[in-house]
Amino acid sequence: MQNIVYIPPDVEELWIGLNDIKHQMSFEWSDGSAVTFTSWHPFEPNNFRDSMEDCEGKWNDSPCNQTLPSICKKPGLVTQGSSEDNHGCQKGWSWHSSACYWLSDEQQAFVNSLLYGSDGNYYWTALQDLNRTGVFTWYNGDEVTYTHWNWDEPGYDKGGCVVLATGRSLGLWEVKDCVTFSAKYICMQSLIPMIPLLPAARPTPSLNGSCPDGWNSAPNLRHCYKVYHSEKLQEKKSWISAQQSCREIGAQLLSVSSVGEEHYVAHLLNKIFGESEPESQEQHWFWIGLNRRDPSGDQSWVWSDGQGYSYHNFDRSYQDNDDIRRCVVLDLSSLQWVAIECDSQMDWICKLPKGTDIKEPEVPKGNTEWIRFENAEYKFFEHRSTWQQAQRICTWFGAELTSVHSPAELDFLVQNLQKSLRVQEQHWWIGLHTYENDGRFRWSDKTLLNFVNWAPGWIGRISREKKCVYMTAVRGEWGDQKCITALPYVCKRTNTTVPPPTLPPLSPPSVGGCPKTWLPFMNKCFGVRADGKGESRTWQQAREFCKVLNGEIATIDNYLEQAFITSILPNITSDLWIGLNNRQQKFQWEEGQPLAYVNWAPGAPSRESSSNGKMVSCAAIWHGPQPQFTGRWDDKLCTEKHGYVCQISKVPSLSPASEPFPFPPSTRLQYRNSSYLILQKPMTWTEARLLCETRNATLTSISDPYQQAYLTLAVTGQKSPLWIGLSNEEGGRSYSWLTDDGTSYINWRDGEPQRLSACVYMDAQGTWSTANCDNKLPGAICNYNTQSTKTHKWSFNSSCPNSIGDSSWIPFRDYCYSFHMEVNISQKDAAKTCQKGGGDVLTIVDETENLFVWEHLQTYESQTQGAWLGMSFSIKEGSLLWNDNTPVNYSNWGQQDSGPSLLSPNSCYWIEGSNGVWGLGSCTNIRKGVICKLYRAEEDNIAKSILPPHSTAVAIVVLSTFALCILVVVIIYLYRRRKLAAEQGAFESARYSRASTGPGGSADKNILVSDMEMNEQE
The missing domain is CATH 3.10.100.10 (Mannose-Binding Protein A, subunit A)
Structure with missing residues (x-):
């Protein structure tokens, strides 16, 4: 303007x-x-x-x-143009730019044109994708440098030809079938002698150019690429911030113009994150330049670098047609594109022409040189920035906001801060911070928190807001302040990077065992002394007493040892001393082991002062009034009295523990009032929930640190993420358990939850992260709750009848099921068999029930080809009905290559034992097993139906007669069974029982769900 x-x-x-x-x-x-x-x-x-x-x-x-x-x-x-304004175009043609145009009045002849009418609402252009590659090109081979797509165009199906729309979508582009769709057309005639001067085209990058350090490319590509990735949420960016970050260095957010370019980007991501099957990948999204943010752009997709939108690769499962999801990410697991909200915090990918140098960021006012101290370099910036901006500027130089790990390093910083500004009480940002609603302090460079220097009177309270920490220039004292405050700051860089946390090596436990009352774990024996008479001691007394026991006060080397100790705390009420102390002015283990792991509680270490001015210097495992922090460490006065944990090495002469660690896979695990089973099969969150429910269990909820600690131990051997029962499928920031339990306890990974609508998994280190609910993860954790608790949606206050003959009833939801798979009979005989027991032939109303039935059929897979379904075709209704005359609203049909029509009164129907899909065929000469289904009656109703009120005598007669009949039936059954065994050979019927601990207990093995179990048909 x-x-x-x-x-x-x-x-x-x-x-x-x-x-x-x-x-x-x-x-x-x-x-x-x-x-x-x-x-x-x-x-x-x-x-x-x-x-x-x-x-x-x-x-x-x-x-x-x-x-x-x-x-x-x-x-x-606007003046009327003269005939001379036609620039030499023939009569009937109109001039624009370098060409003449003619609009046709007749439709192009195409196959089936009469089916689509002749309303003339569309006009063909020369843009097409005849090879169905997803790449659109002009018919004459010109480069696609401009696009003007309509809403959600090009569509998710690859291939087609492009038309211009009219009406409300005037001039916008849409993809139509090149053969079956009819449209008018626009012809173009080139005027080579009259080409006016046009804006200079962007230079084409050279194939021979080089890439800056840290950038990658391939010989057949003209651009360089770099992936910006961080585990920390505060270093992820919105789409706008990611675009700005790329442009600050002279690059652009990734645009994709061909399949080859996208394949190279996929190769680059696989080099960084490793190649694996899509279902085993954790969800990871990266911003690319595609967006529809322009309010005047009619919601059409455009690349942020101005490249024409000629190639697309949207994930079919994410067809978001609303106007909220206006920016696009590349999904690492599927290597396809997903439209999401532009303010989501994601990693990103930048793209730079070959031969282009990176723009150096403008250096704010401050020392121009890096100052070296020990193994690091420091730069002091007097320019004021928010904490987030300061951290970002540090990363431009390969640095982070400074961390402080010793009194010597603190003194070095104070000396240089006093030289930088005249204001002696000036505050300077350092790298210590918390996340929202967390309160645990961590360094931005991921180093361990082993030293603090809080100002006197500072109190570490948990805040809903993120906290950021400053230090003063005079004494180097620390405090926290709102992160949006603008302060000068200090950057620090080293030649080494802190590796991400990894699983401790699970070496075989050392030979030997532990003395009585000591608890074995890996190569150590732990002894907890607490709550007993005389067990509360000062830290020094605890240390000395451990030595009396030929041990030492405990050193916790990793999160597994921490999880084990936390899992044994439920019956203990006091805090427990461990060997960590800062008597040498920084926290270290008493026995000299390097500090490789910390587990501080929110606000700790706080370095509170006692009345005599001595520092708090000893660490204890928290087990106090805030149960959600149980197991975390707090620093306390060493003169306080608490319980304590001792440790010794295993004794070679003693027998090893009976329960090895890690836990054997695919076994039911018992802890306190619950038992668990880890399912190992790629599945979505919904599939995991259904599969747990087929076992009368649920995706696990986690209500306290004890349960969390035990499950951390249980999942260690998996080394892969596992679904749990926490989700937020409706959107928002409120996550809830399937069991409707409260969420007073949480164990989010740093920066989580990141997504507005997602499901939650536990990683191999026990922390929780979010992922799209449709992602396939390698497994899930089911929970069988054995404690009497409130009724949940899978609990039923009713029971199944006792076994009658060989009819053993298995409960599931509102029904009981009896499996007769050792026999193969016709459908009519199947109905008679079930009626004898008071039930009906199997009906299946949803996917959960289908999974339940198929899971049990696997036990009999070698003996049967499936089981009959109680279904038939009604000529009157013209549809399939169950035997109780209810319509068939759920189905799981397999592919039918031959046989009678599906809708035939002569057809019979069954469920396959091998894969759980449904089949059909002629009712003659087909034999299947039988599954009977019976509604679960309330126990009180059963009693009332058997014993009418005030009829004791009648009841005695009825019961006596019933008992006599049962005796006769049993005798006949045993006789026939013995005869059958003699004719056919011995057969052990290992019928499945969920409560079984004998032969049927084999069903506690891991459930391998077939690839088609969710009706995934090709």
């Missing part, structure tokens, strides 16, 4: 046509045009002091009665 009119230098404000006269704080242009662009001053509009500021200054609202200069606007005058 500043190029349109001349504004005198003495004019500071000018009226424009934006106002909210009609509706306060609802602004509109005075000429009625749409408001598609604004440039408000920060914190505007604000209707200042409610003074009816209803008109606009330089994007600041002011009262309309204020006298100001103004800018006027009127429509431009």
